[in-house]
Every structure is written in C-alpha cells, then in structure tokens.
Amino acid sequence: MKKIYNPERNTWSEILKRPTQTVADIEGTVLDVFKEVKAEGNKAINRYTKKFDKVSLDSILISEEEIDKAKQLVSEELKEAIVLAKSNIEAFHAAQKTDRISVETTNGVSCWQEKRPIQKVGLYIPGGTAPLFSTILMLAVPANIAGCAEIVLCSPPDTEGKINPAILYTANLCGVTKIFKVGGIQAIAGMTFGTETIPQVYKIFGPGNQFVTVAKQLATKFGVAIDMPAGPSELLVVADDTANASFVASDLLSQAEHGKDSQVILVSTSKELISAVEKEVTSQCDVLPRKEIAEAAIANSKLIYVENDKEALELINEYGPEHFIVCVANQDYYIDNIMNAGSVFIGNYTPESAGDYASGTNHTLPTNGYAKQYSGVNLDSFMKSMTFQKISEEGIKRIGNAIEIMAEAEGLQAHKNAVTLRLNSL
C-alpha cells in the first residue's frame, strides 16, 4: 500500500489518477461479431457460442423445465437470502416512483411531464466462477417496477450448456421474461439487432469483461442505449480515530478481491488509524481464497493522510468514488457536502457489501470518476420522461406574440406562421 502524507494540491490529479483502460485493439473483433450477428442472426450466435464458450446448443432459450430444475438446486438458505434482499431493493426502488408533474405556466398553457417505461430492456449477466445473481436483483427488480414489457436476460452457458441455478432462480423470481444462454459480444449483438429468437431491445444493462464493455459501447452506435460507461470497481473510505481499523481493512479488501485493477483508497486525518489499517489488511488478506487478486489490487492502493476534513472532502470530490464509506465523528459534514460519489455508506456498521447485496440501494454505480455526471442505476434508468402541452385559445393569445417575435428573430418564418394562422382565426 502506498502511504502519502499531506499531498500538495497540485499533485492530487496524479495521485488520484486511475489506470487508463485501453480497449481499441479489440474493437475490430467486436465489430466483426456485430456484422455477422446482424446478417446471420442465430447462426452467427451459435457459431460464436461454440468458439468462445466451447459448447453447441440445440436451443438458446431457457425452458420452463430448466427453471424448475434450477429452483430445486438452489439451497433454501440462499433462496431466503435472495428473497430478503429482493424485498429491500423493491422497497427502495418502488419509493422512487414519481408523480406526473403538471404546471399551468401561463393561463391557458398547461404543461406536464410523465415518465413511461422503456418497453424492451436487455440485461447482461456474466458467467464464470462467480455467478452474479445479485446483479439480476439490481436490474430486473427496478425494470419490473418501471413496467418494462420485455425484460430479456443473456448469460453465457458453461461447457455443459448450463447456466448457474442461482442465476436462473433469481431471474425467474424477478420477472425476467426471457432468458438466453448467450454470452459475450454475441449476446450484446443479439440484443442490439434482434435474431430469430432474441428480441431487439432499446437499452442494455449490466457488467462484463472488456469484450462486453466494448460491445456495449459499439451498441450505442446502432441506436441502443446503455446503462453507463464501465470501469474497474472502486472504494474510497474516509476514516478517523472513531473508526474500527479492522472493519475498515475488511471493506478495503472486499473491494480489492473484485479484480487486480480494483481501486482502493483510504483517506484519513489520523496517522495511527492508517498504520492500524495497514496491519489489519495484511493479516486479513492472508486467509482470503482470492488472496492473489486482492494482493495485487492492494499493492496499488493508497493510504492518504490529510490535515483536516475540508482537505479530505475536496480531495474526495475531485476523485468521485463509486463507493464511499464515511467512518468519522463529523459524518454530517461529508454527507452534506459530498458532490461526486455513486453510493455512500455511513458509520461503522455499514459495510460496502451491504449495498452490494441487501440494503436496498442499487449496486450498479458509476466508476472511473463518472460519479461527477452519471447517476447509478435507479428506477428512472428504466423509464424516459415525456412532456405534454395543451394550449387553449386564451393560452395561444397570451404567448402567441412572444413566439412570433422569437421565431422571426431566429429566422424561422414557418414557425411564426404556425402561430399567426391560429391567432388570425380567433
């Protein structure tokens, strides 16, 4: 871990720099798969499933039988945990529903804004050793509350042509309408263009490796929206002497185990805490199954000592962490003034893993400094706001002349005429 004491402000951007992600070299591969899936549909999907996932499938659509089998394979204990998490996530996202906003801006000029669901959404869930069923909760639950009519899920099959039962159980529980055994670039291409069996969707959500990330970027060039730009996961903890060094270390490690490129930062006004956390990290890391990954991430992590809370806050706002844990006496100062963070975890009993699974907040959050301008996934991510206006004869009399003058000043005579004709008829 790199310890940095009282860094000069002009060194902040260097200290807080994230490693550059270079993806350009795989763009060609991704574009090829897109072209083939667009032209050949399922035939190309199957070819790439065989190539990348090493399996040939008779059908890519998950059947009711497969769902039923999965339900039997998931332990009761895990089912109960998933149901509890789902209930909290539902409660928090259902509360995000907004009413129609209606304003009579001038007598006779009624304007309103309403949110309506995106009709078709696609969720991508990676495969591999860690089955991310928790991400299904985070995406399918709000999609359902929003009222999306079609919720498609793609996840890669293993070499036996199967998907982890916890993924199937959770997807079924959360109202996913169709589940496909398709992964990687071909899954994103399939949802972008549609195939004989995979529906074309309007927006694609979910994490993935760099191939999936580049494929999602490419999908935006073909009229599909995506949840947000992806980057390695991040955690910044601000802690002082009131924090528990052992808890802080466990949070840093839970971030570090995600990947060797995970970003882990501790900012503190206490040199004692920094030393204590450093020791705890070393001892806790030793017993982790994913020790090798965590060690690599921890090696790049930073412990930054600053003089006071003001300095700490400014540095944190400049970084814009995805996850931000606040374990300090003066917690309100950070809660009230943090401007750039994805999700904020407050106090000694709020580990980041609570938000990853079960507190109710969403774990799909902006990384790479995007907390400065992007929201994490929330109910609105599955809706779009539309505006309506209805103007009466009185209304057009009141605002018509202003429209005529402005349209004329912008050189748009037909815009003016549309009003003049109406005013002349009254």
Place this chain on the structure above:
Amino acid sequence: MKKIYNPERNTWSEILKRPTQTVADIEGTVLDVFKEVKAEGNKAINRYTKKFDKVSLDSILISEEEIDKAKQLVSEELKEAIVLAKSNIEAFHAAQKTDRISVETTNGVSCWQEKRPIQKVGLYIPGGTAPLFSTILMLAVPANIAGCAEIVLCSPPDTEGKINPAILYTANLCGVTKIFKVGGIQAIAGMTFGTETIPQVYKIFGPGNQFVTVAKQLATKFGVAIDMPAGPSELLVVADDTANASFVASDLLSQAEHGKDSQVILVSTSKELISAVEKEVTSQCDVLPRKEIAEAAIANSKLIYVENDKEALELINEYGPEHFIVCVANQDYYIDNIMNAGSVFIGNYTPESAGDYASGTNHTLPTNGYAKQYSGVNLDSFMKSMTFQKISEEGIKRIGNAIEIMAEAEGLQAHKNAVTLRLNSL
C-alpha cells in the same frame, strides 16, 4: 409528399425508416483537432478559429463590455418575449425538483436517494444565420435551477469576431458563468480537456452540425457525458376530421424549414384531411423565405392513411417521433397510450413552435427513434442521483446473515468477512 394508404404491417419499418447518417469520414478530422487542443490548449483553439471561422481573436472570453453592448442592441420587444419564455420555462423546470427519497427498508437499515447538481456543464450554441438564443433558455435555465456551479457557453464568432447580441443577452440573463467565442470541433474539444481559459466540464449539451455531433460523440470517450445522440429534427402529426388542415400544414412546414433532412409525417384516419393538408402545404410553402429547404424536406415527407386509431397509435409508437402533435376527437386515447415520443402537443391551438419557444417544456428532445429510450432534456439532465445508506447495529444483525450467504454463493469471501467481523463484534 408521398401518400401511403393502409400500409401492411410488414412494410412499416421500411416506411418509417429514417435516412442513415454517415459520419465516419469526418472522425479523423475531429480526432486531430481533439489531440491538438489537448496538447496545445488555446494555441490550437486560436489556430482552428482562424481556419474555420476566418477570424483572429485577441481574447475568446466575452467581456462585460460586450455584454453591455449586446443588451443595447436587442430590441425591447424581443427582450420582453425572451423574458416571458424564460418565466414559463423556469416555472415548468422548477416544478421538476424532487425531494430526497428516504426508506427504512428493514429496521435499522436506512436508505435514501438525493439529487445533486453536476458541478460543471458546457453549452454549445451554433452560430450562422439563425442565432439559436431559444436553446440557451432551454439549457441554461434548468442548469441554474439544478444549481450547477459553472455554466460555460461556447458559440462561434462571425468573421468580425462577434457573437449575435440576442445570444449574449440571453446567456447573461440566464446566468451563464462564462461565454467563449469558440465554435465547432474546437469548442467541444476545449470543454472536454479544458484550456488556459476554457474550464473543463463534466457534461456537454446543445445542437450543432455534423462536425459538432461527431465531436460530442468523441468527447464521451474522454470522460465527458453528453445530453443525447443527435439527429435531424422530426414531427409526426396525427389528425382526423376535427383538425384544421391549414394549421396542420403550418406545423408540418415549421418542421420542414429546419433542414432538408427534417422528417415530417402526417398520420390520419381521414382521406379528406390528407388531401386538404396537401393543398395547404403547397400554397403556404410558396411564400416562405426558407422555401427551398422546406420543399426538399416536404418532398420526402409522408402522408399515411390508416383505418383506425389503434393502427395509428401502433405505427406512431413504432416510429417514436421527437415531436408529436395530436389533433383528433379521441385525443385521450393517444395521450394515455403513446409510449415513445419526445414531446406531445395536444389540440388545434398547440403548434409545435409553442414548445420550441415559450410554453415552458424543453425543446431539446430525442430524435431518430431515441424517444424509445431517452428523455428530452429536463431538470434531471443537470443532476445526478446519489444513494446513501446508514445501518445500525440492529440493522446489520437483521440483514447480515443474508449478505454472508449471498457473498459466499458468489465466491466473494472478503465481502462476507466485512459482515462477519461486524456481527462478531456485537
């Protein structure tokens, strides 16, 4: 105008197809300008201003003197119109403020969502013959209500090094913090990287030609967000015998005068209305100053006859128009069931130009079918939502075990440890 009667459903996608925008051939130019602005700052900005705008400037920052002069040059009549429009836009966007959403998802587990302003935003306003001061109202007014600390505006200078006074007057009125005489690709690059004088921003808004469009797309690869993907403006009118053919024609033409690539569609259950509108378009078009542009757009426009409202609605939802005018007896059917549209204009006295200027709704709207998944610009476009959670000792006891089980099932032992350590301490 192309008249189409009772089109078969399998021909809809062909009929509703928008012309493909090809932009790849200018990506190289745009990338070059970006590289140079990043490396050289103002020096590169000035070089490109000389090259593209044919003018050399001592200073690109608009001075107080220039603002004062502009105020004198704008007519009182236009000022009053702008102030009236601003008041309506303010009323409608201020009403979009949302309260903190707070839920105790489980006893001891408090979650809340708050929106905070994007701190630095950039607005791009094109120059040329039509000074789009109305777009400043649509962007700077909500940016101010959101509380964005820095609102930067870039607009190209004319060959005398000046910006249209209506643009300067409106920008100043709406609280833009800095105005720069910089246009085109170099303006977008300047706001993306920052220069000695232009602040780096987190999100860029506003319309522009294809160079600006490609530059905004490229900006997203350098960590900047943009309002939405751009495309030619569109209008779809649904009208029946209760509509006024002359009004409908004037609305179609007000869309057509935007550009030769503007998309204009009339859908109707009345053959009589279709004939009447066609005649009105021809006679009204003749007297327009932008007749040549409007005629080109009208030549590609479509008049589509369908049997009934259900058919019409389905066709309209498949198209997803930017602007949607409803002039029918059964208007509630369309209002309640339209799923994909940017902004909806209802009744005979609600011309599209009302929303372009003064009703209060925003005129920066999704084109090219993006109404299926994107919102038009609204107050939230200038904010991001952040989540917070605070868990008590009781709270972690209640949800801790579920987190442990889920983390273990996902193979993330350190995530589990972060909870186990806390539970063991209680």
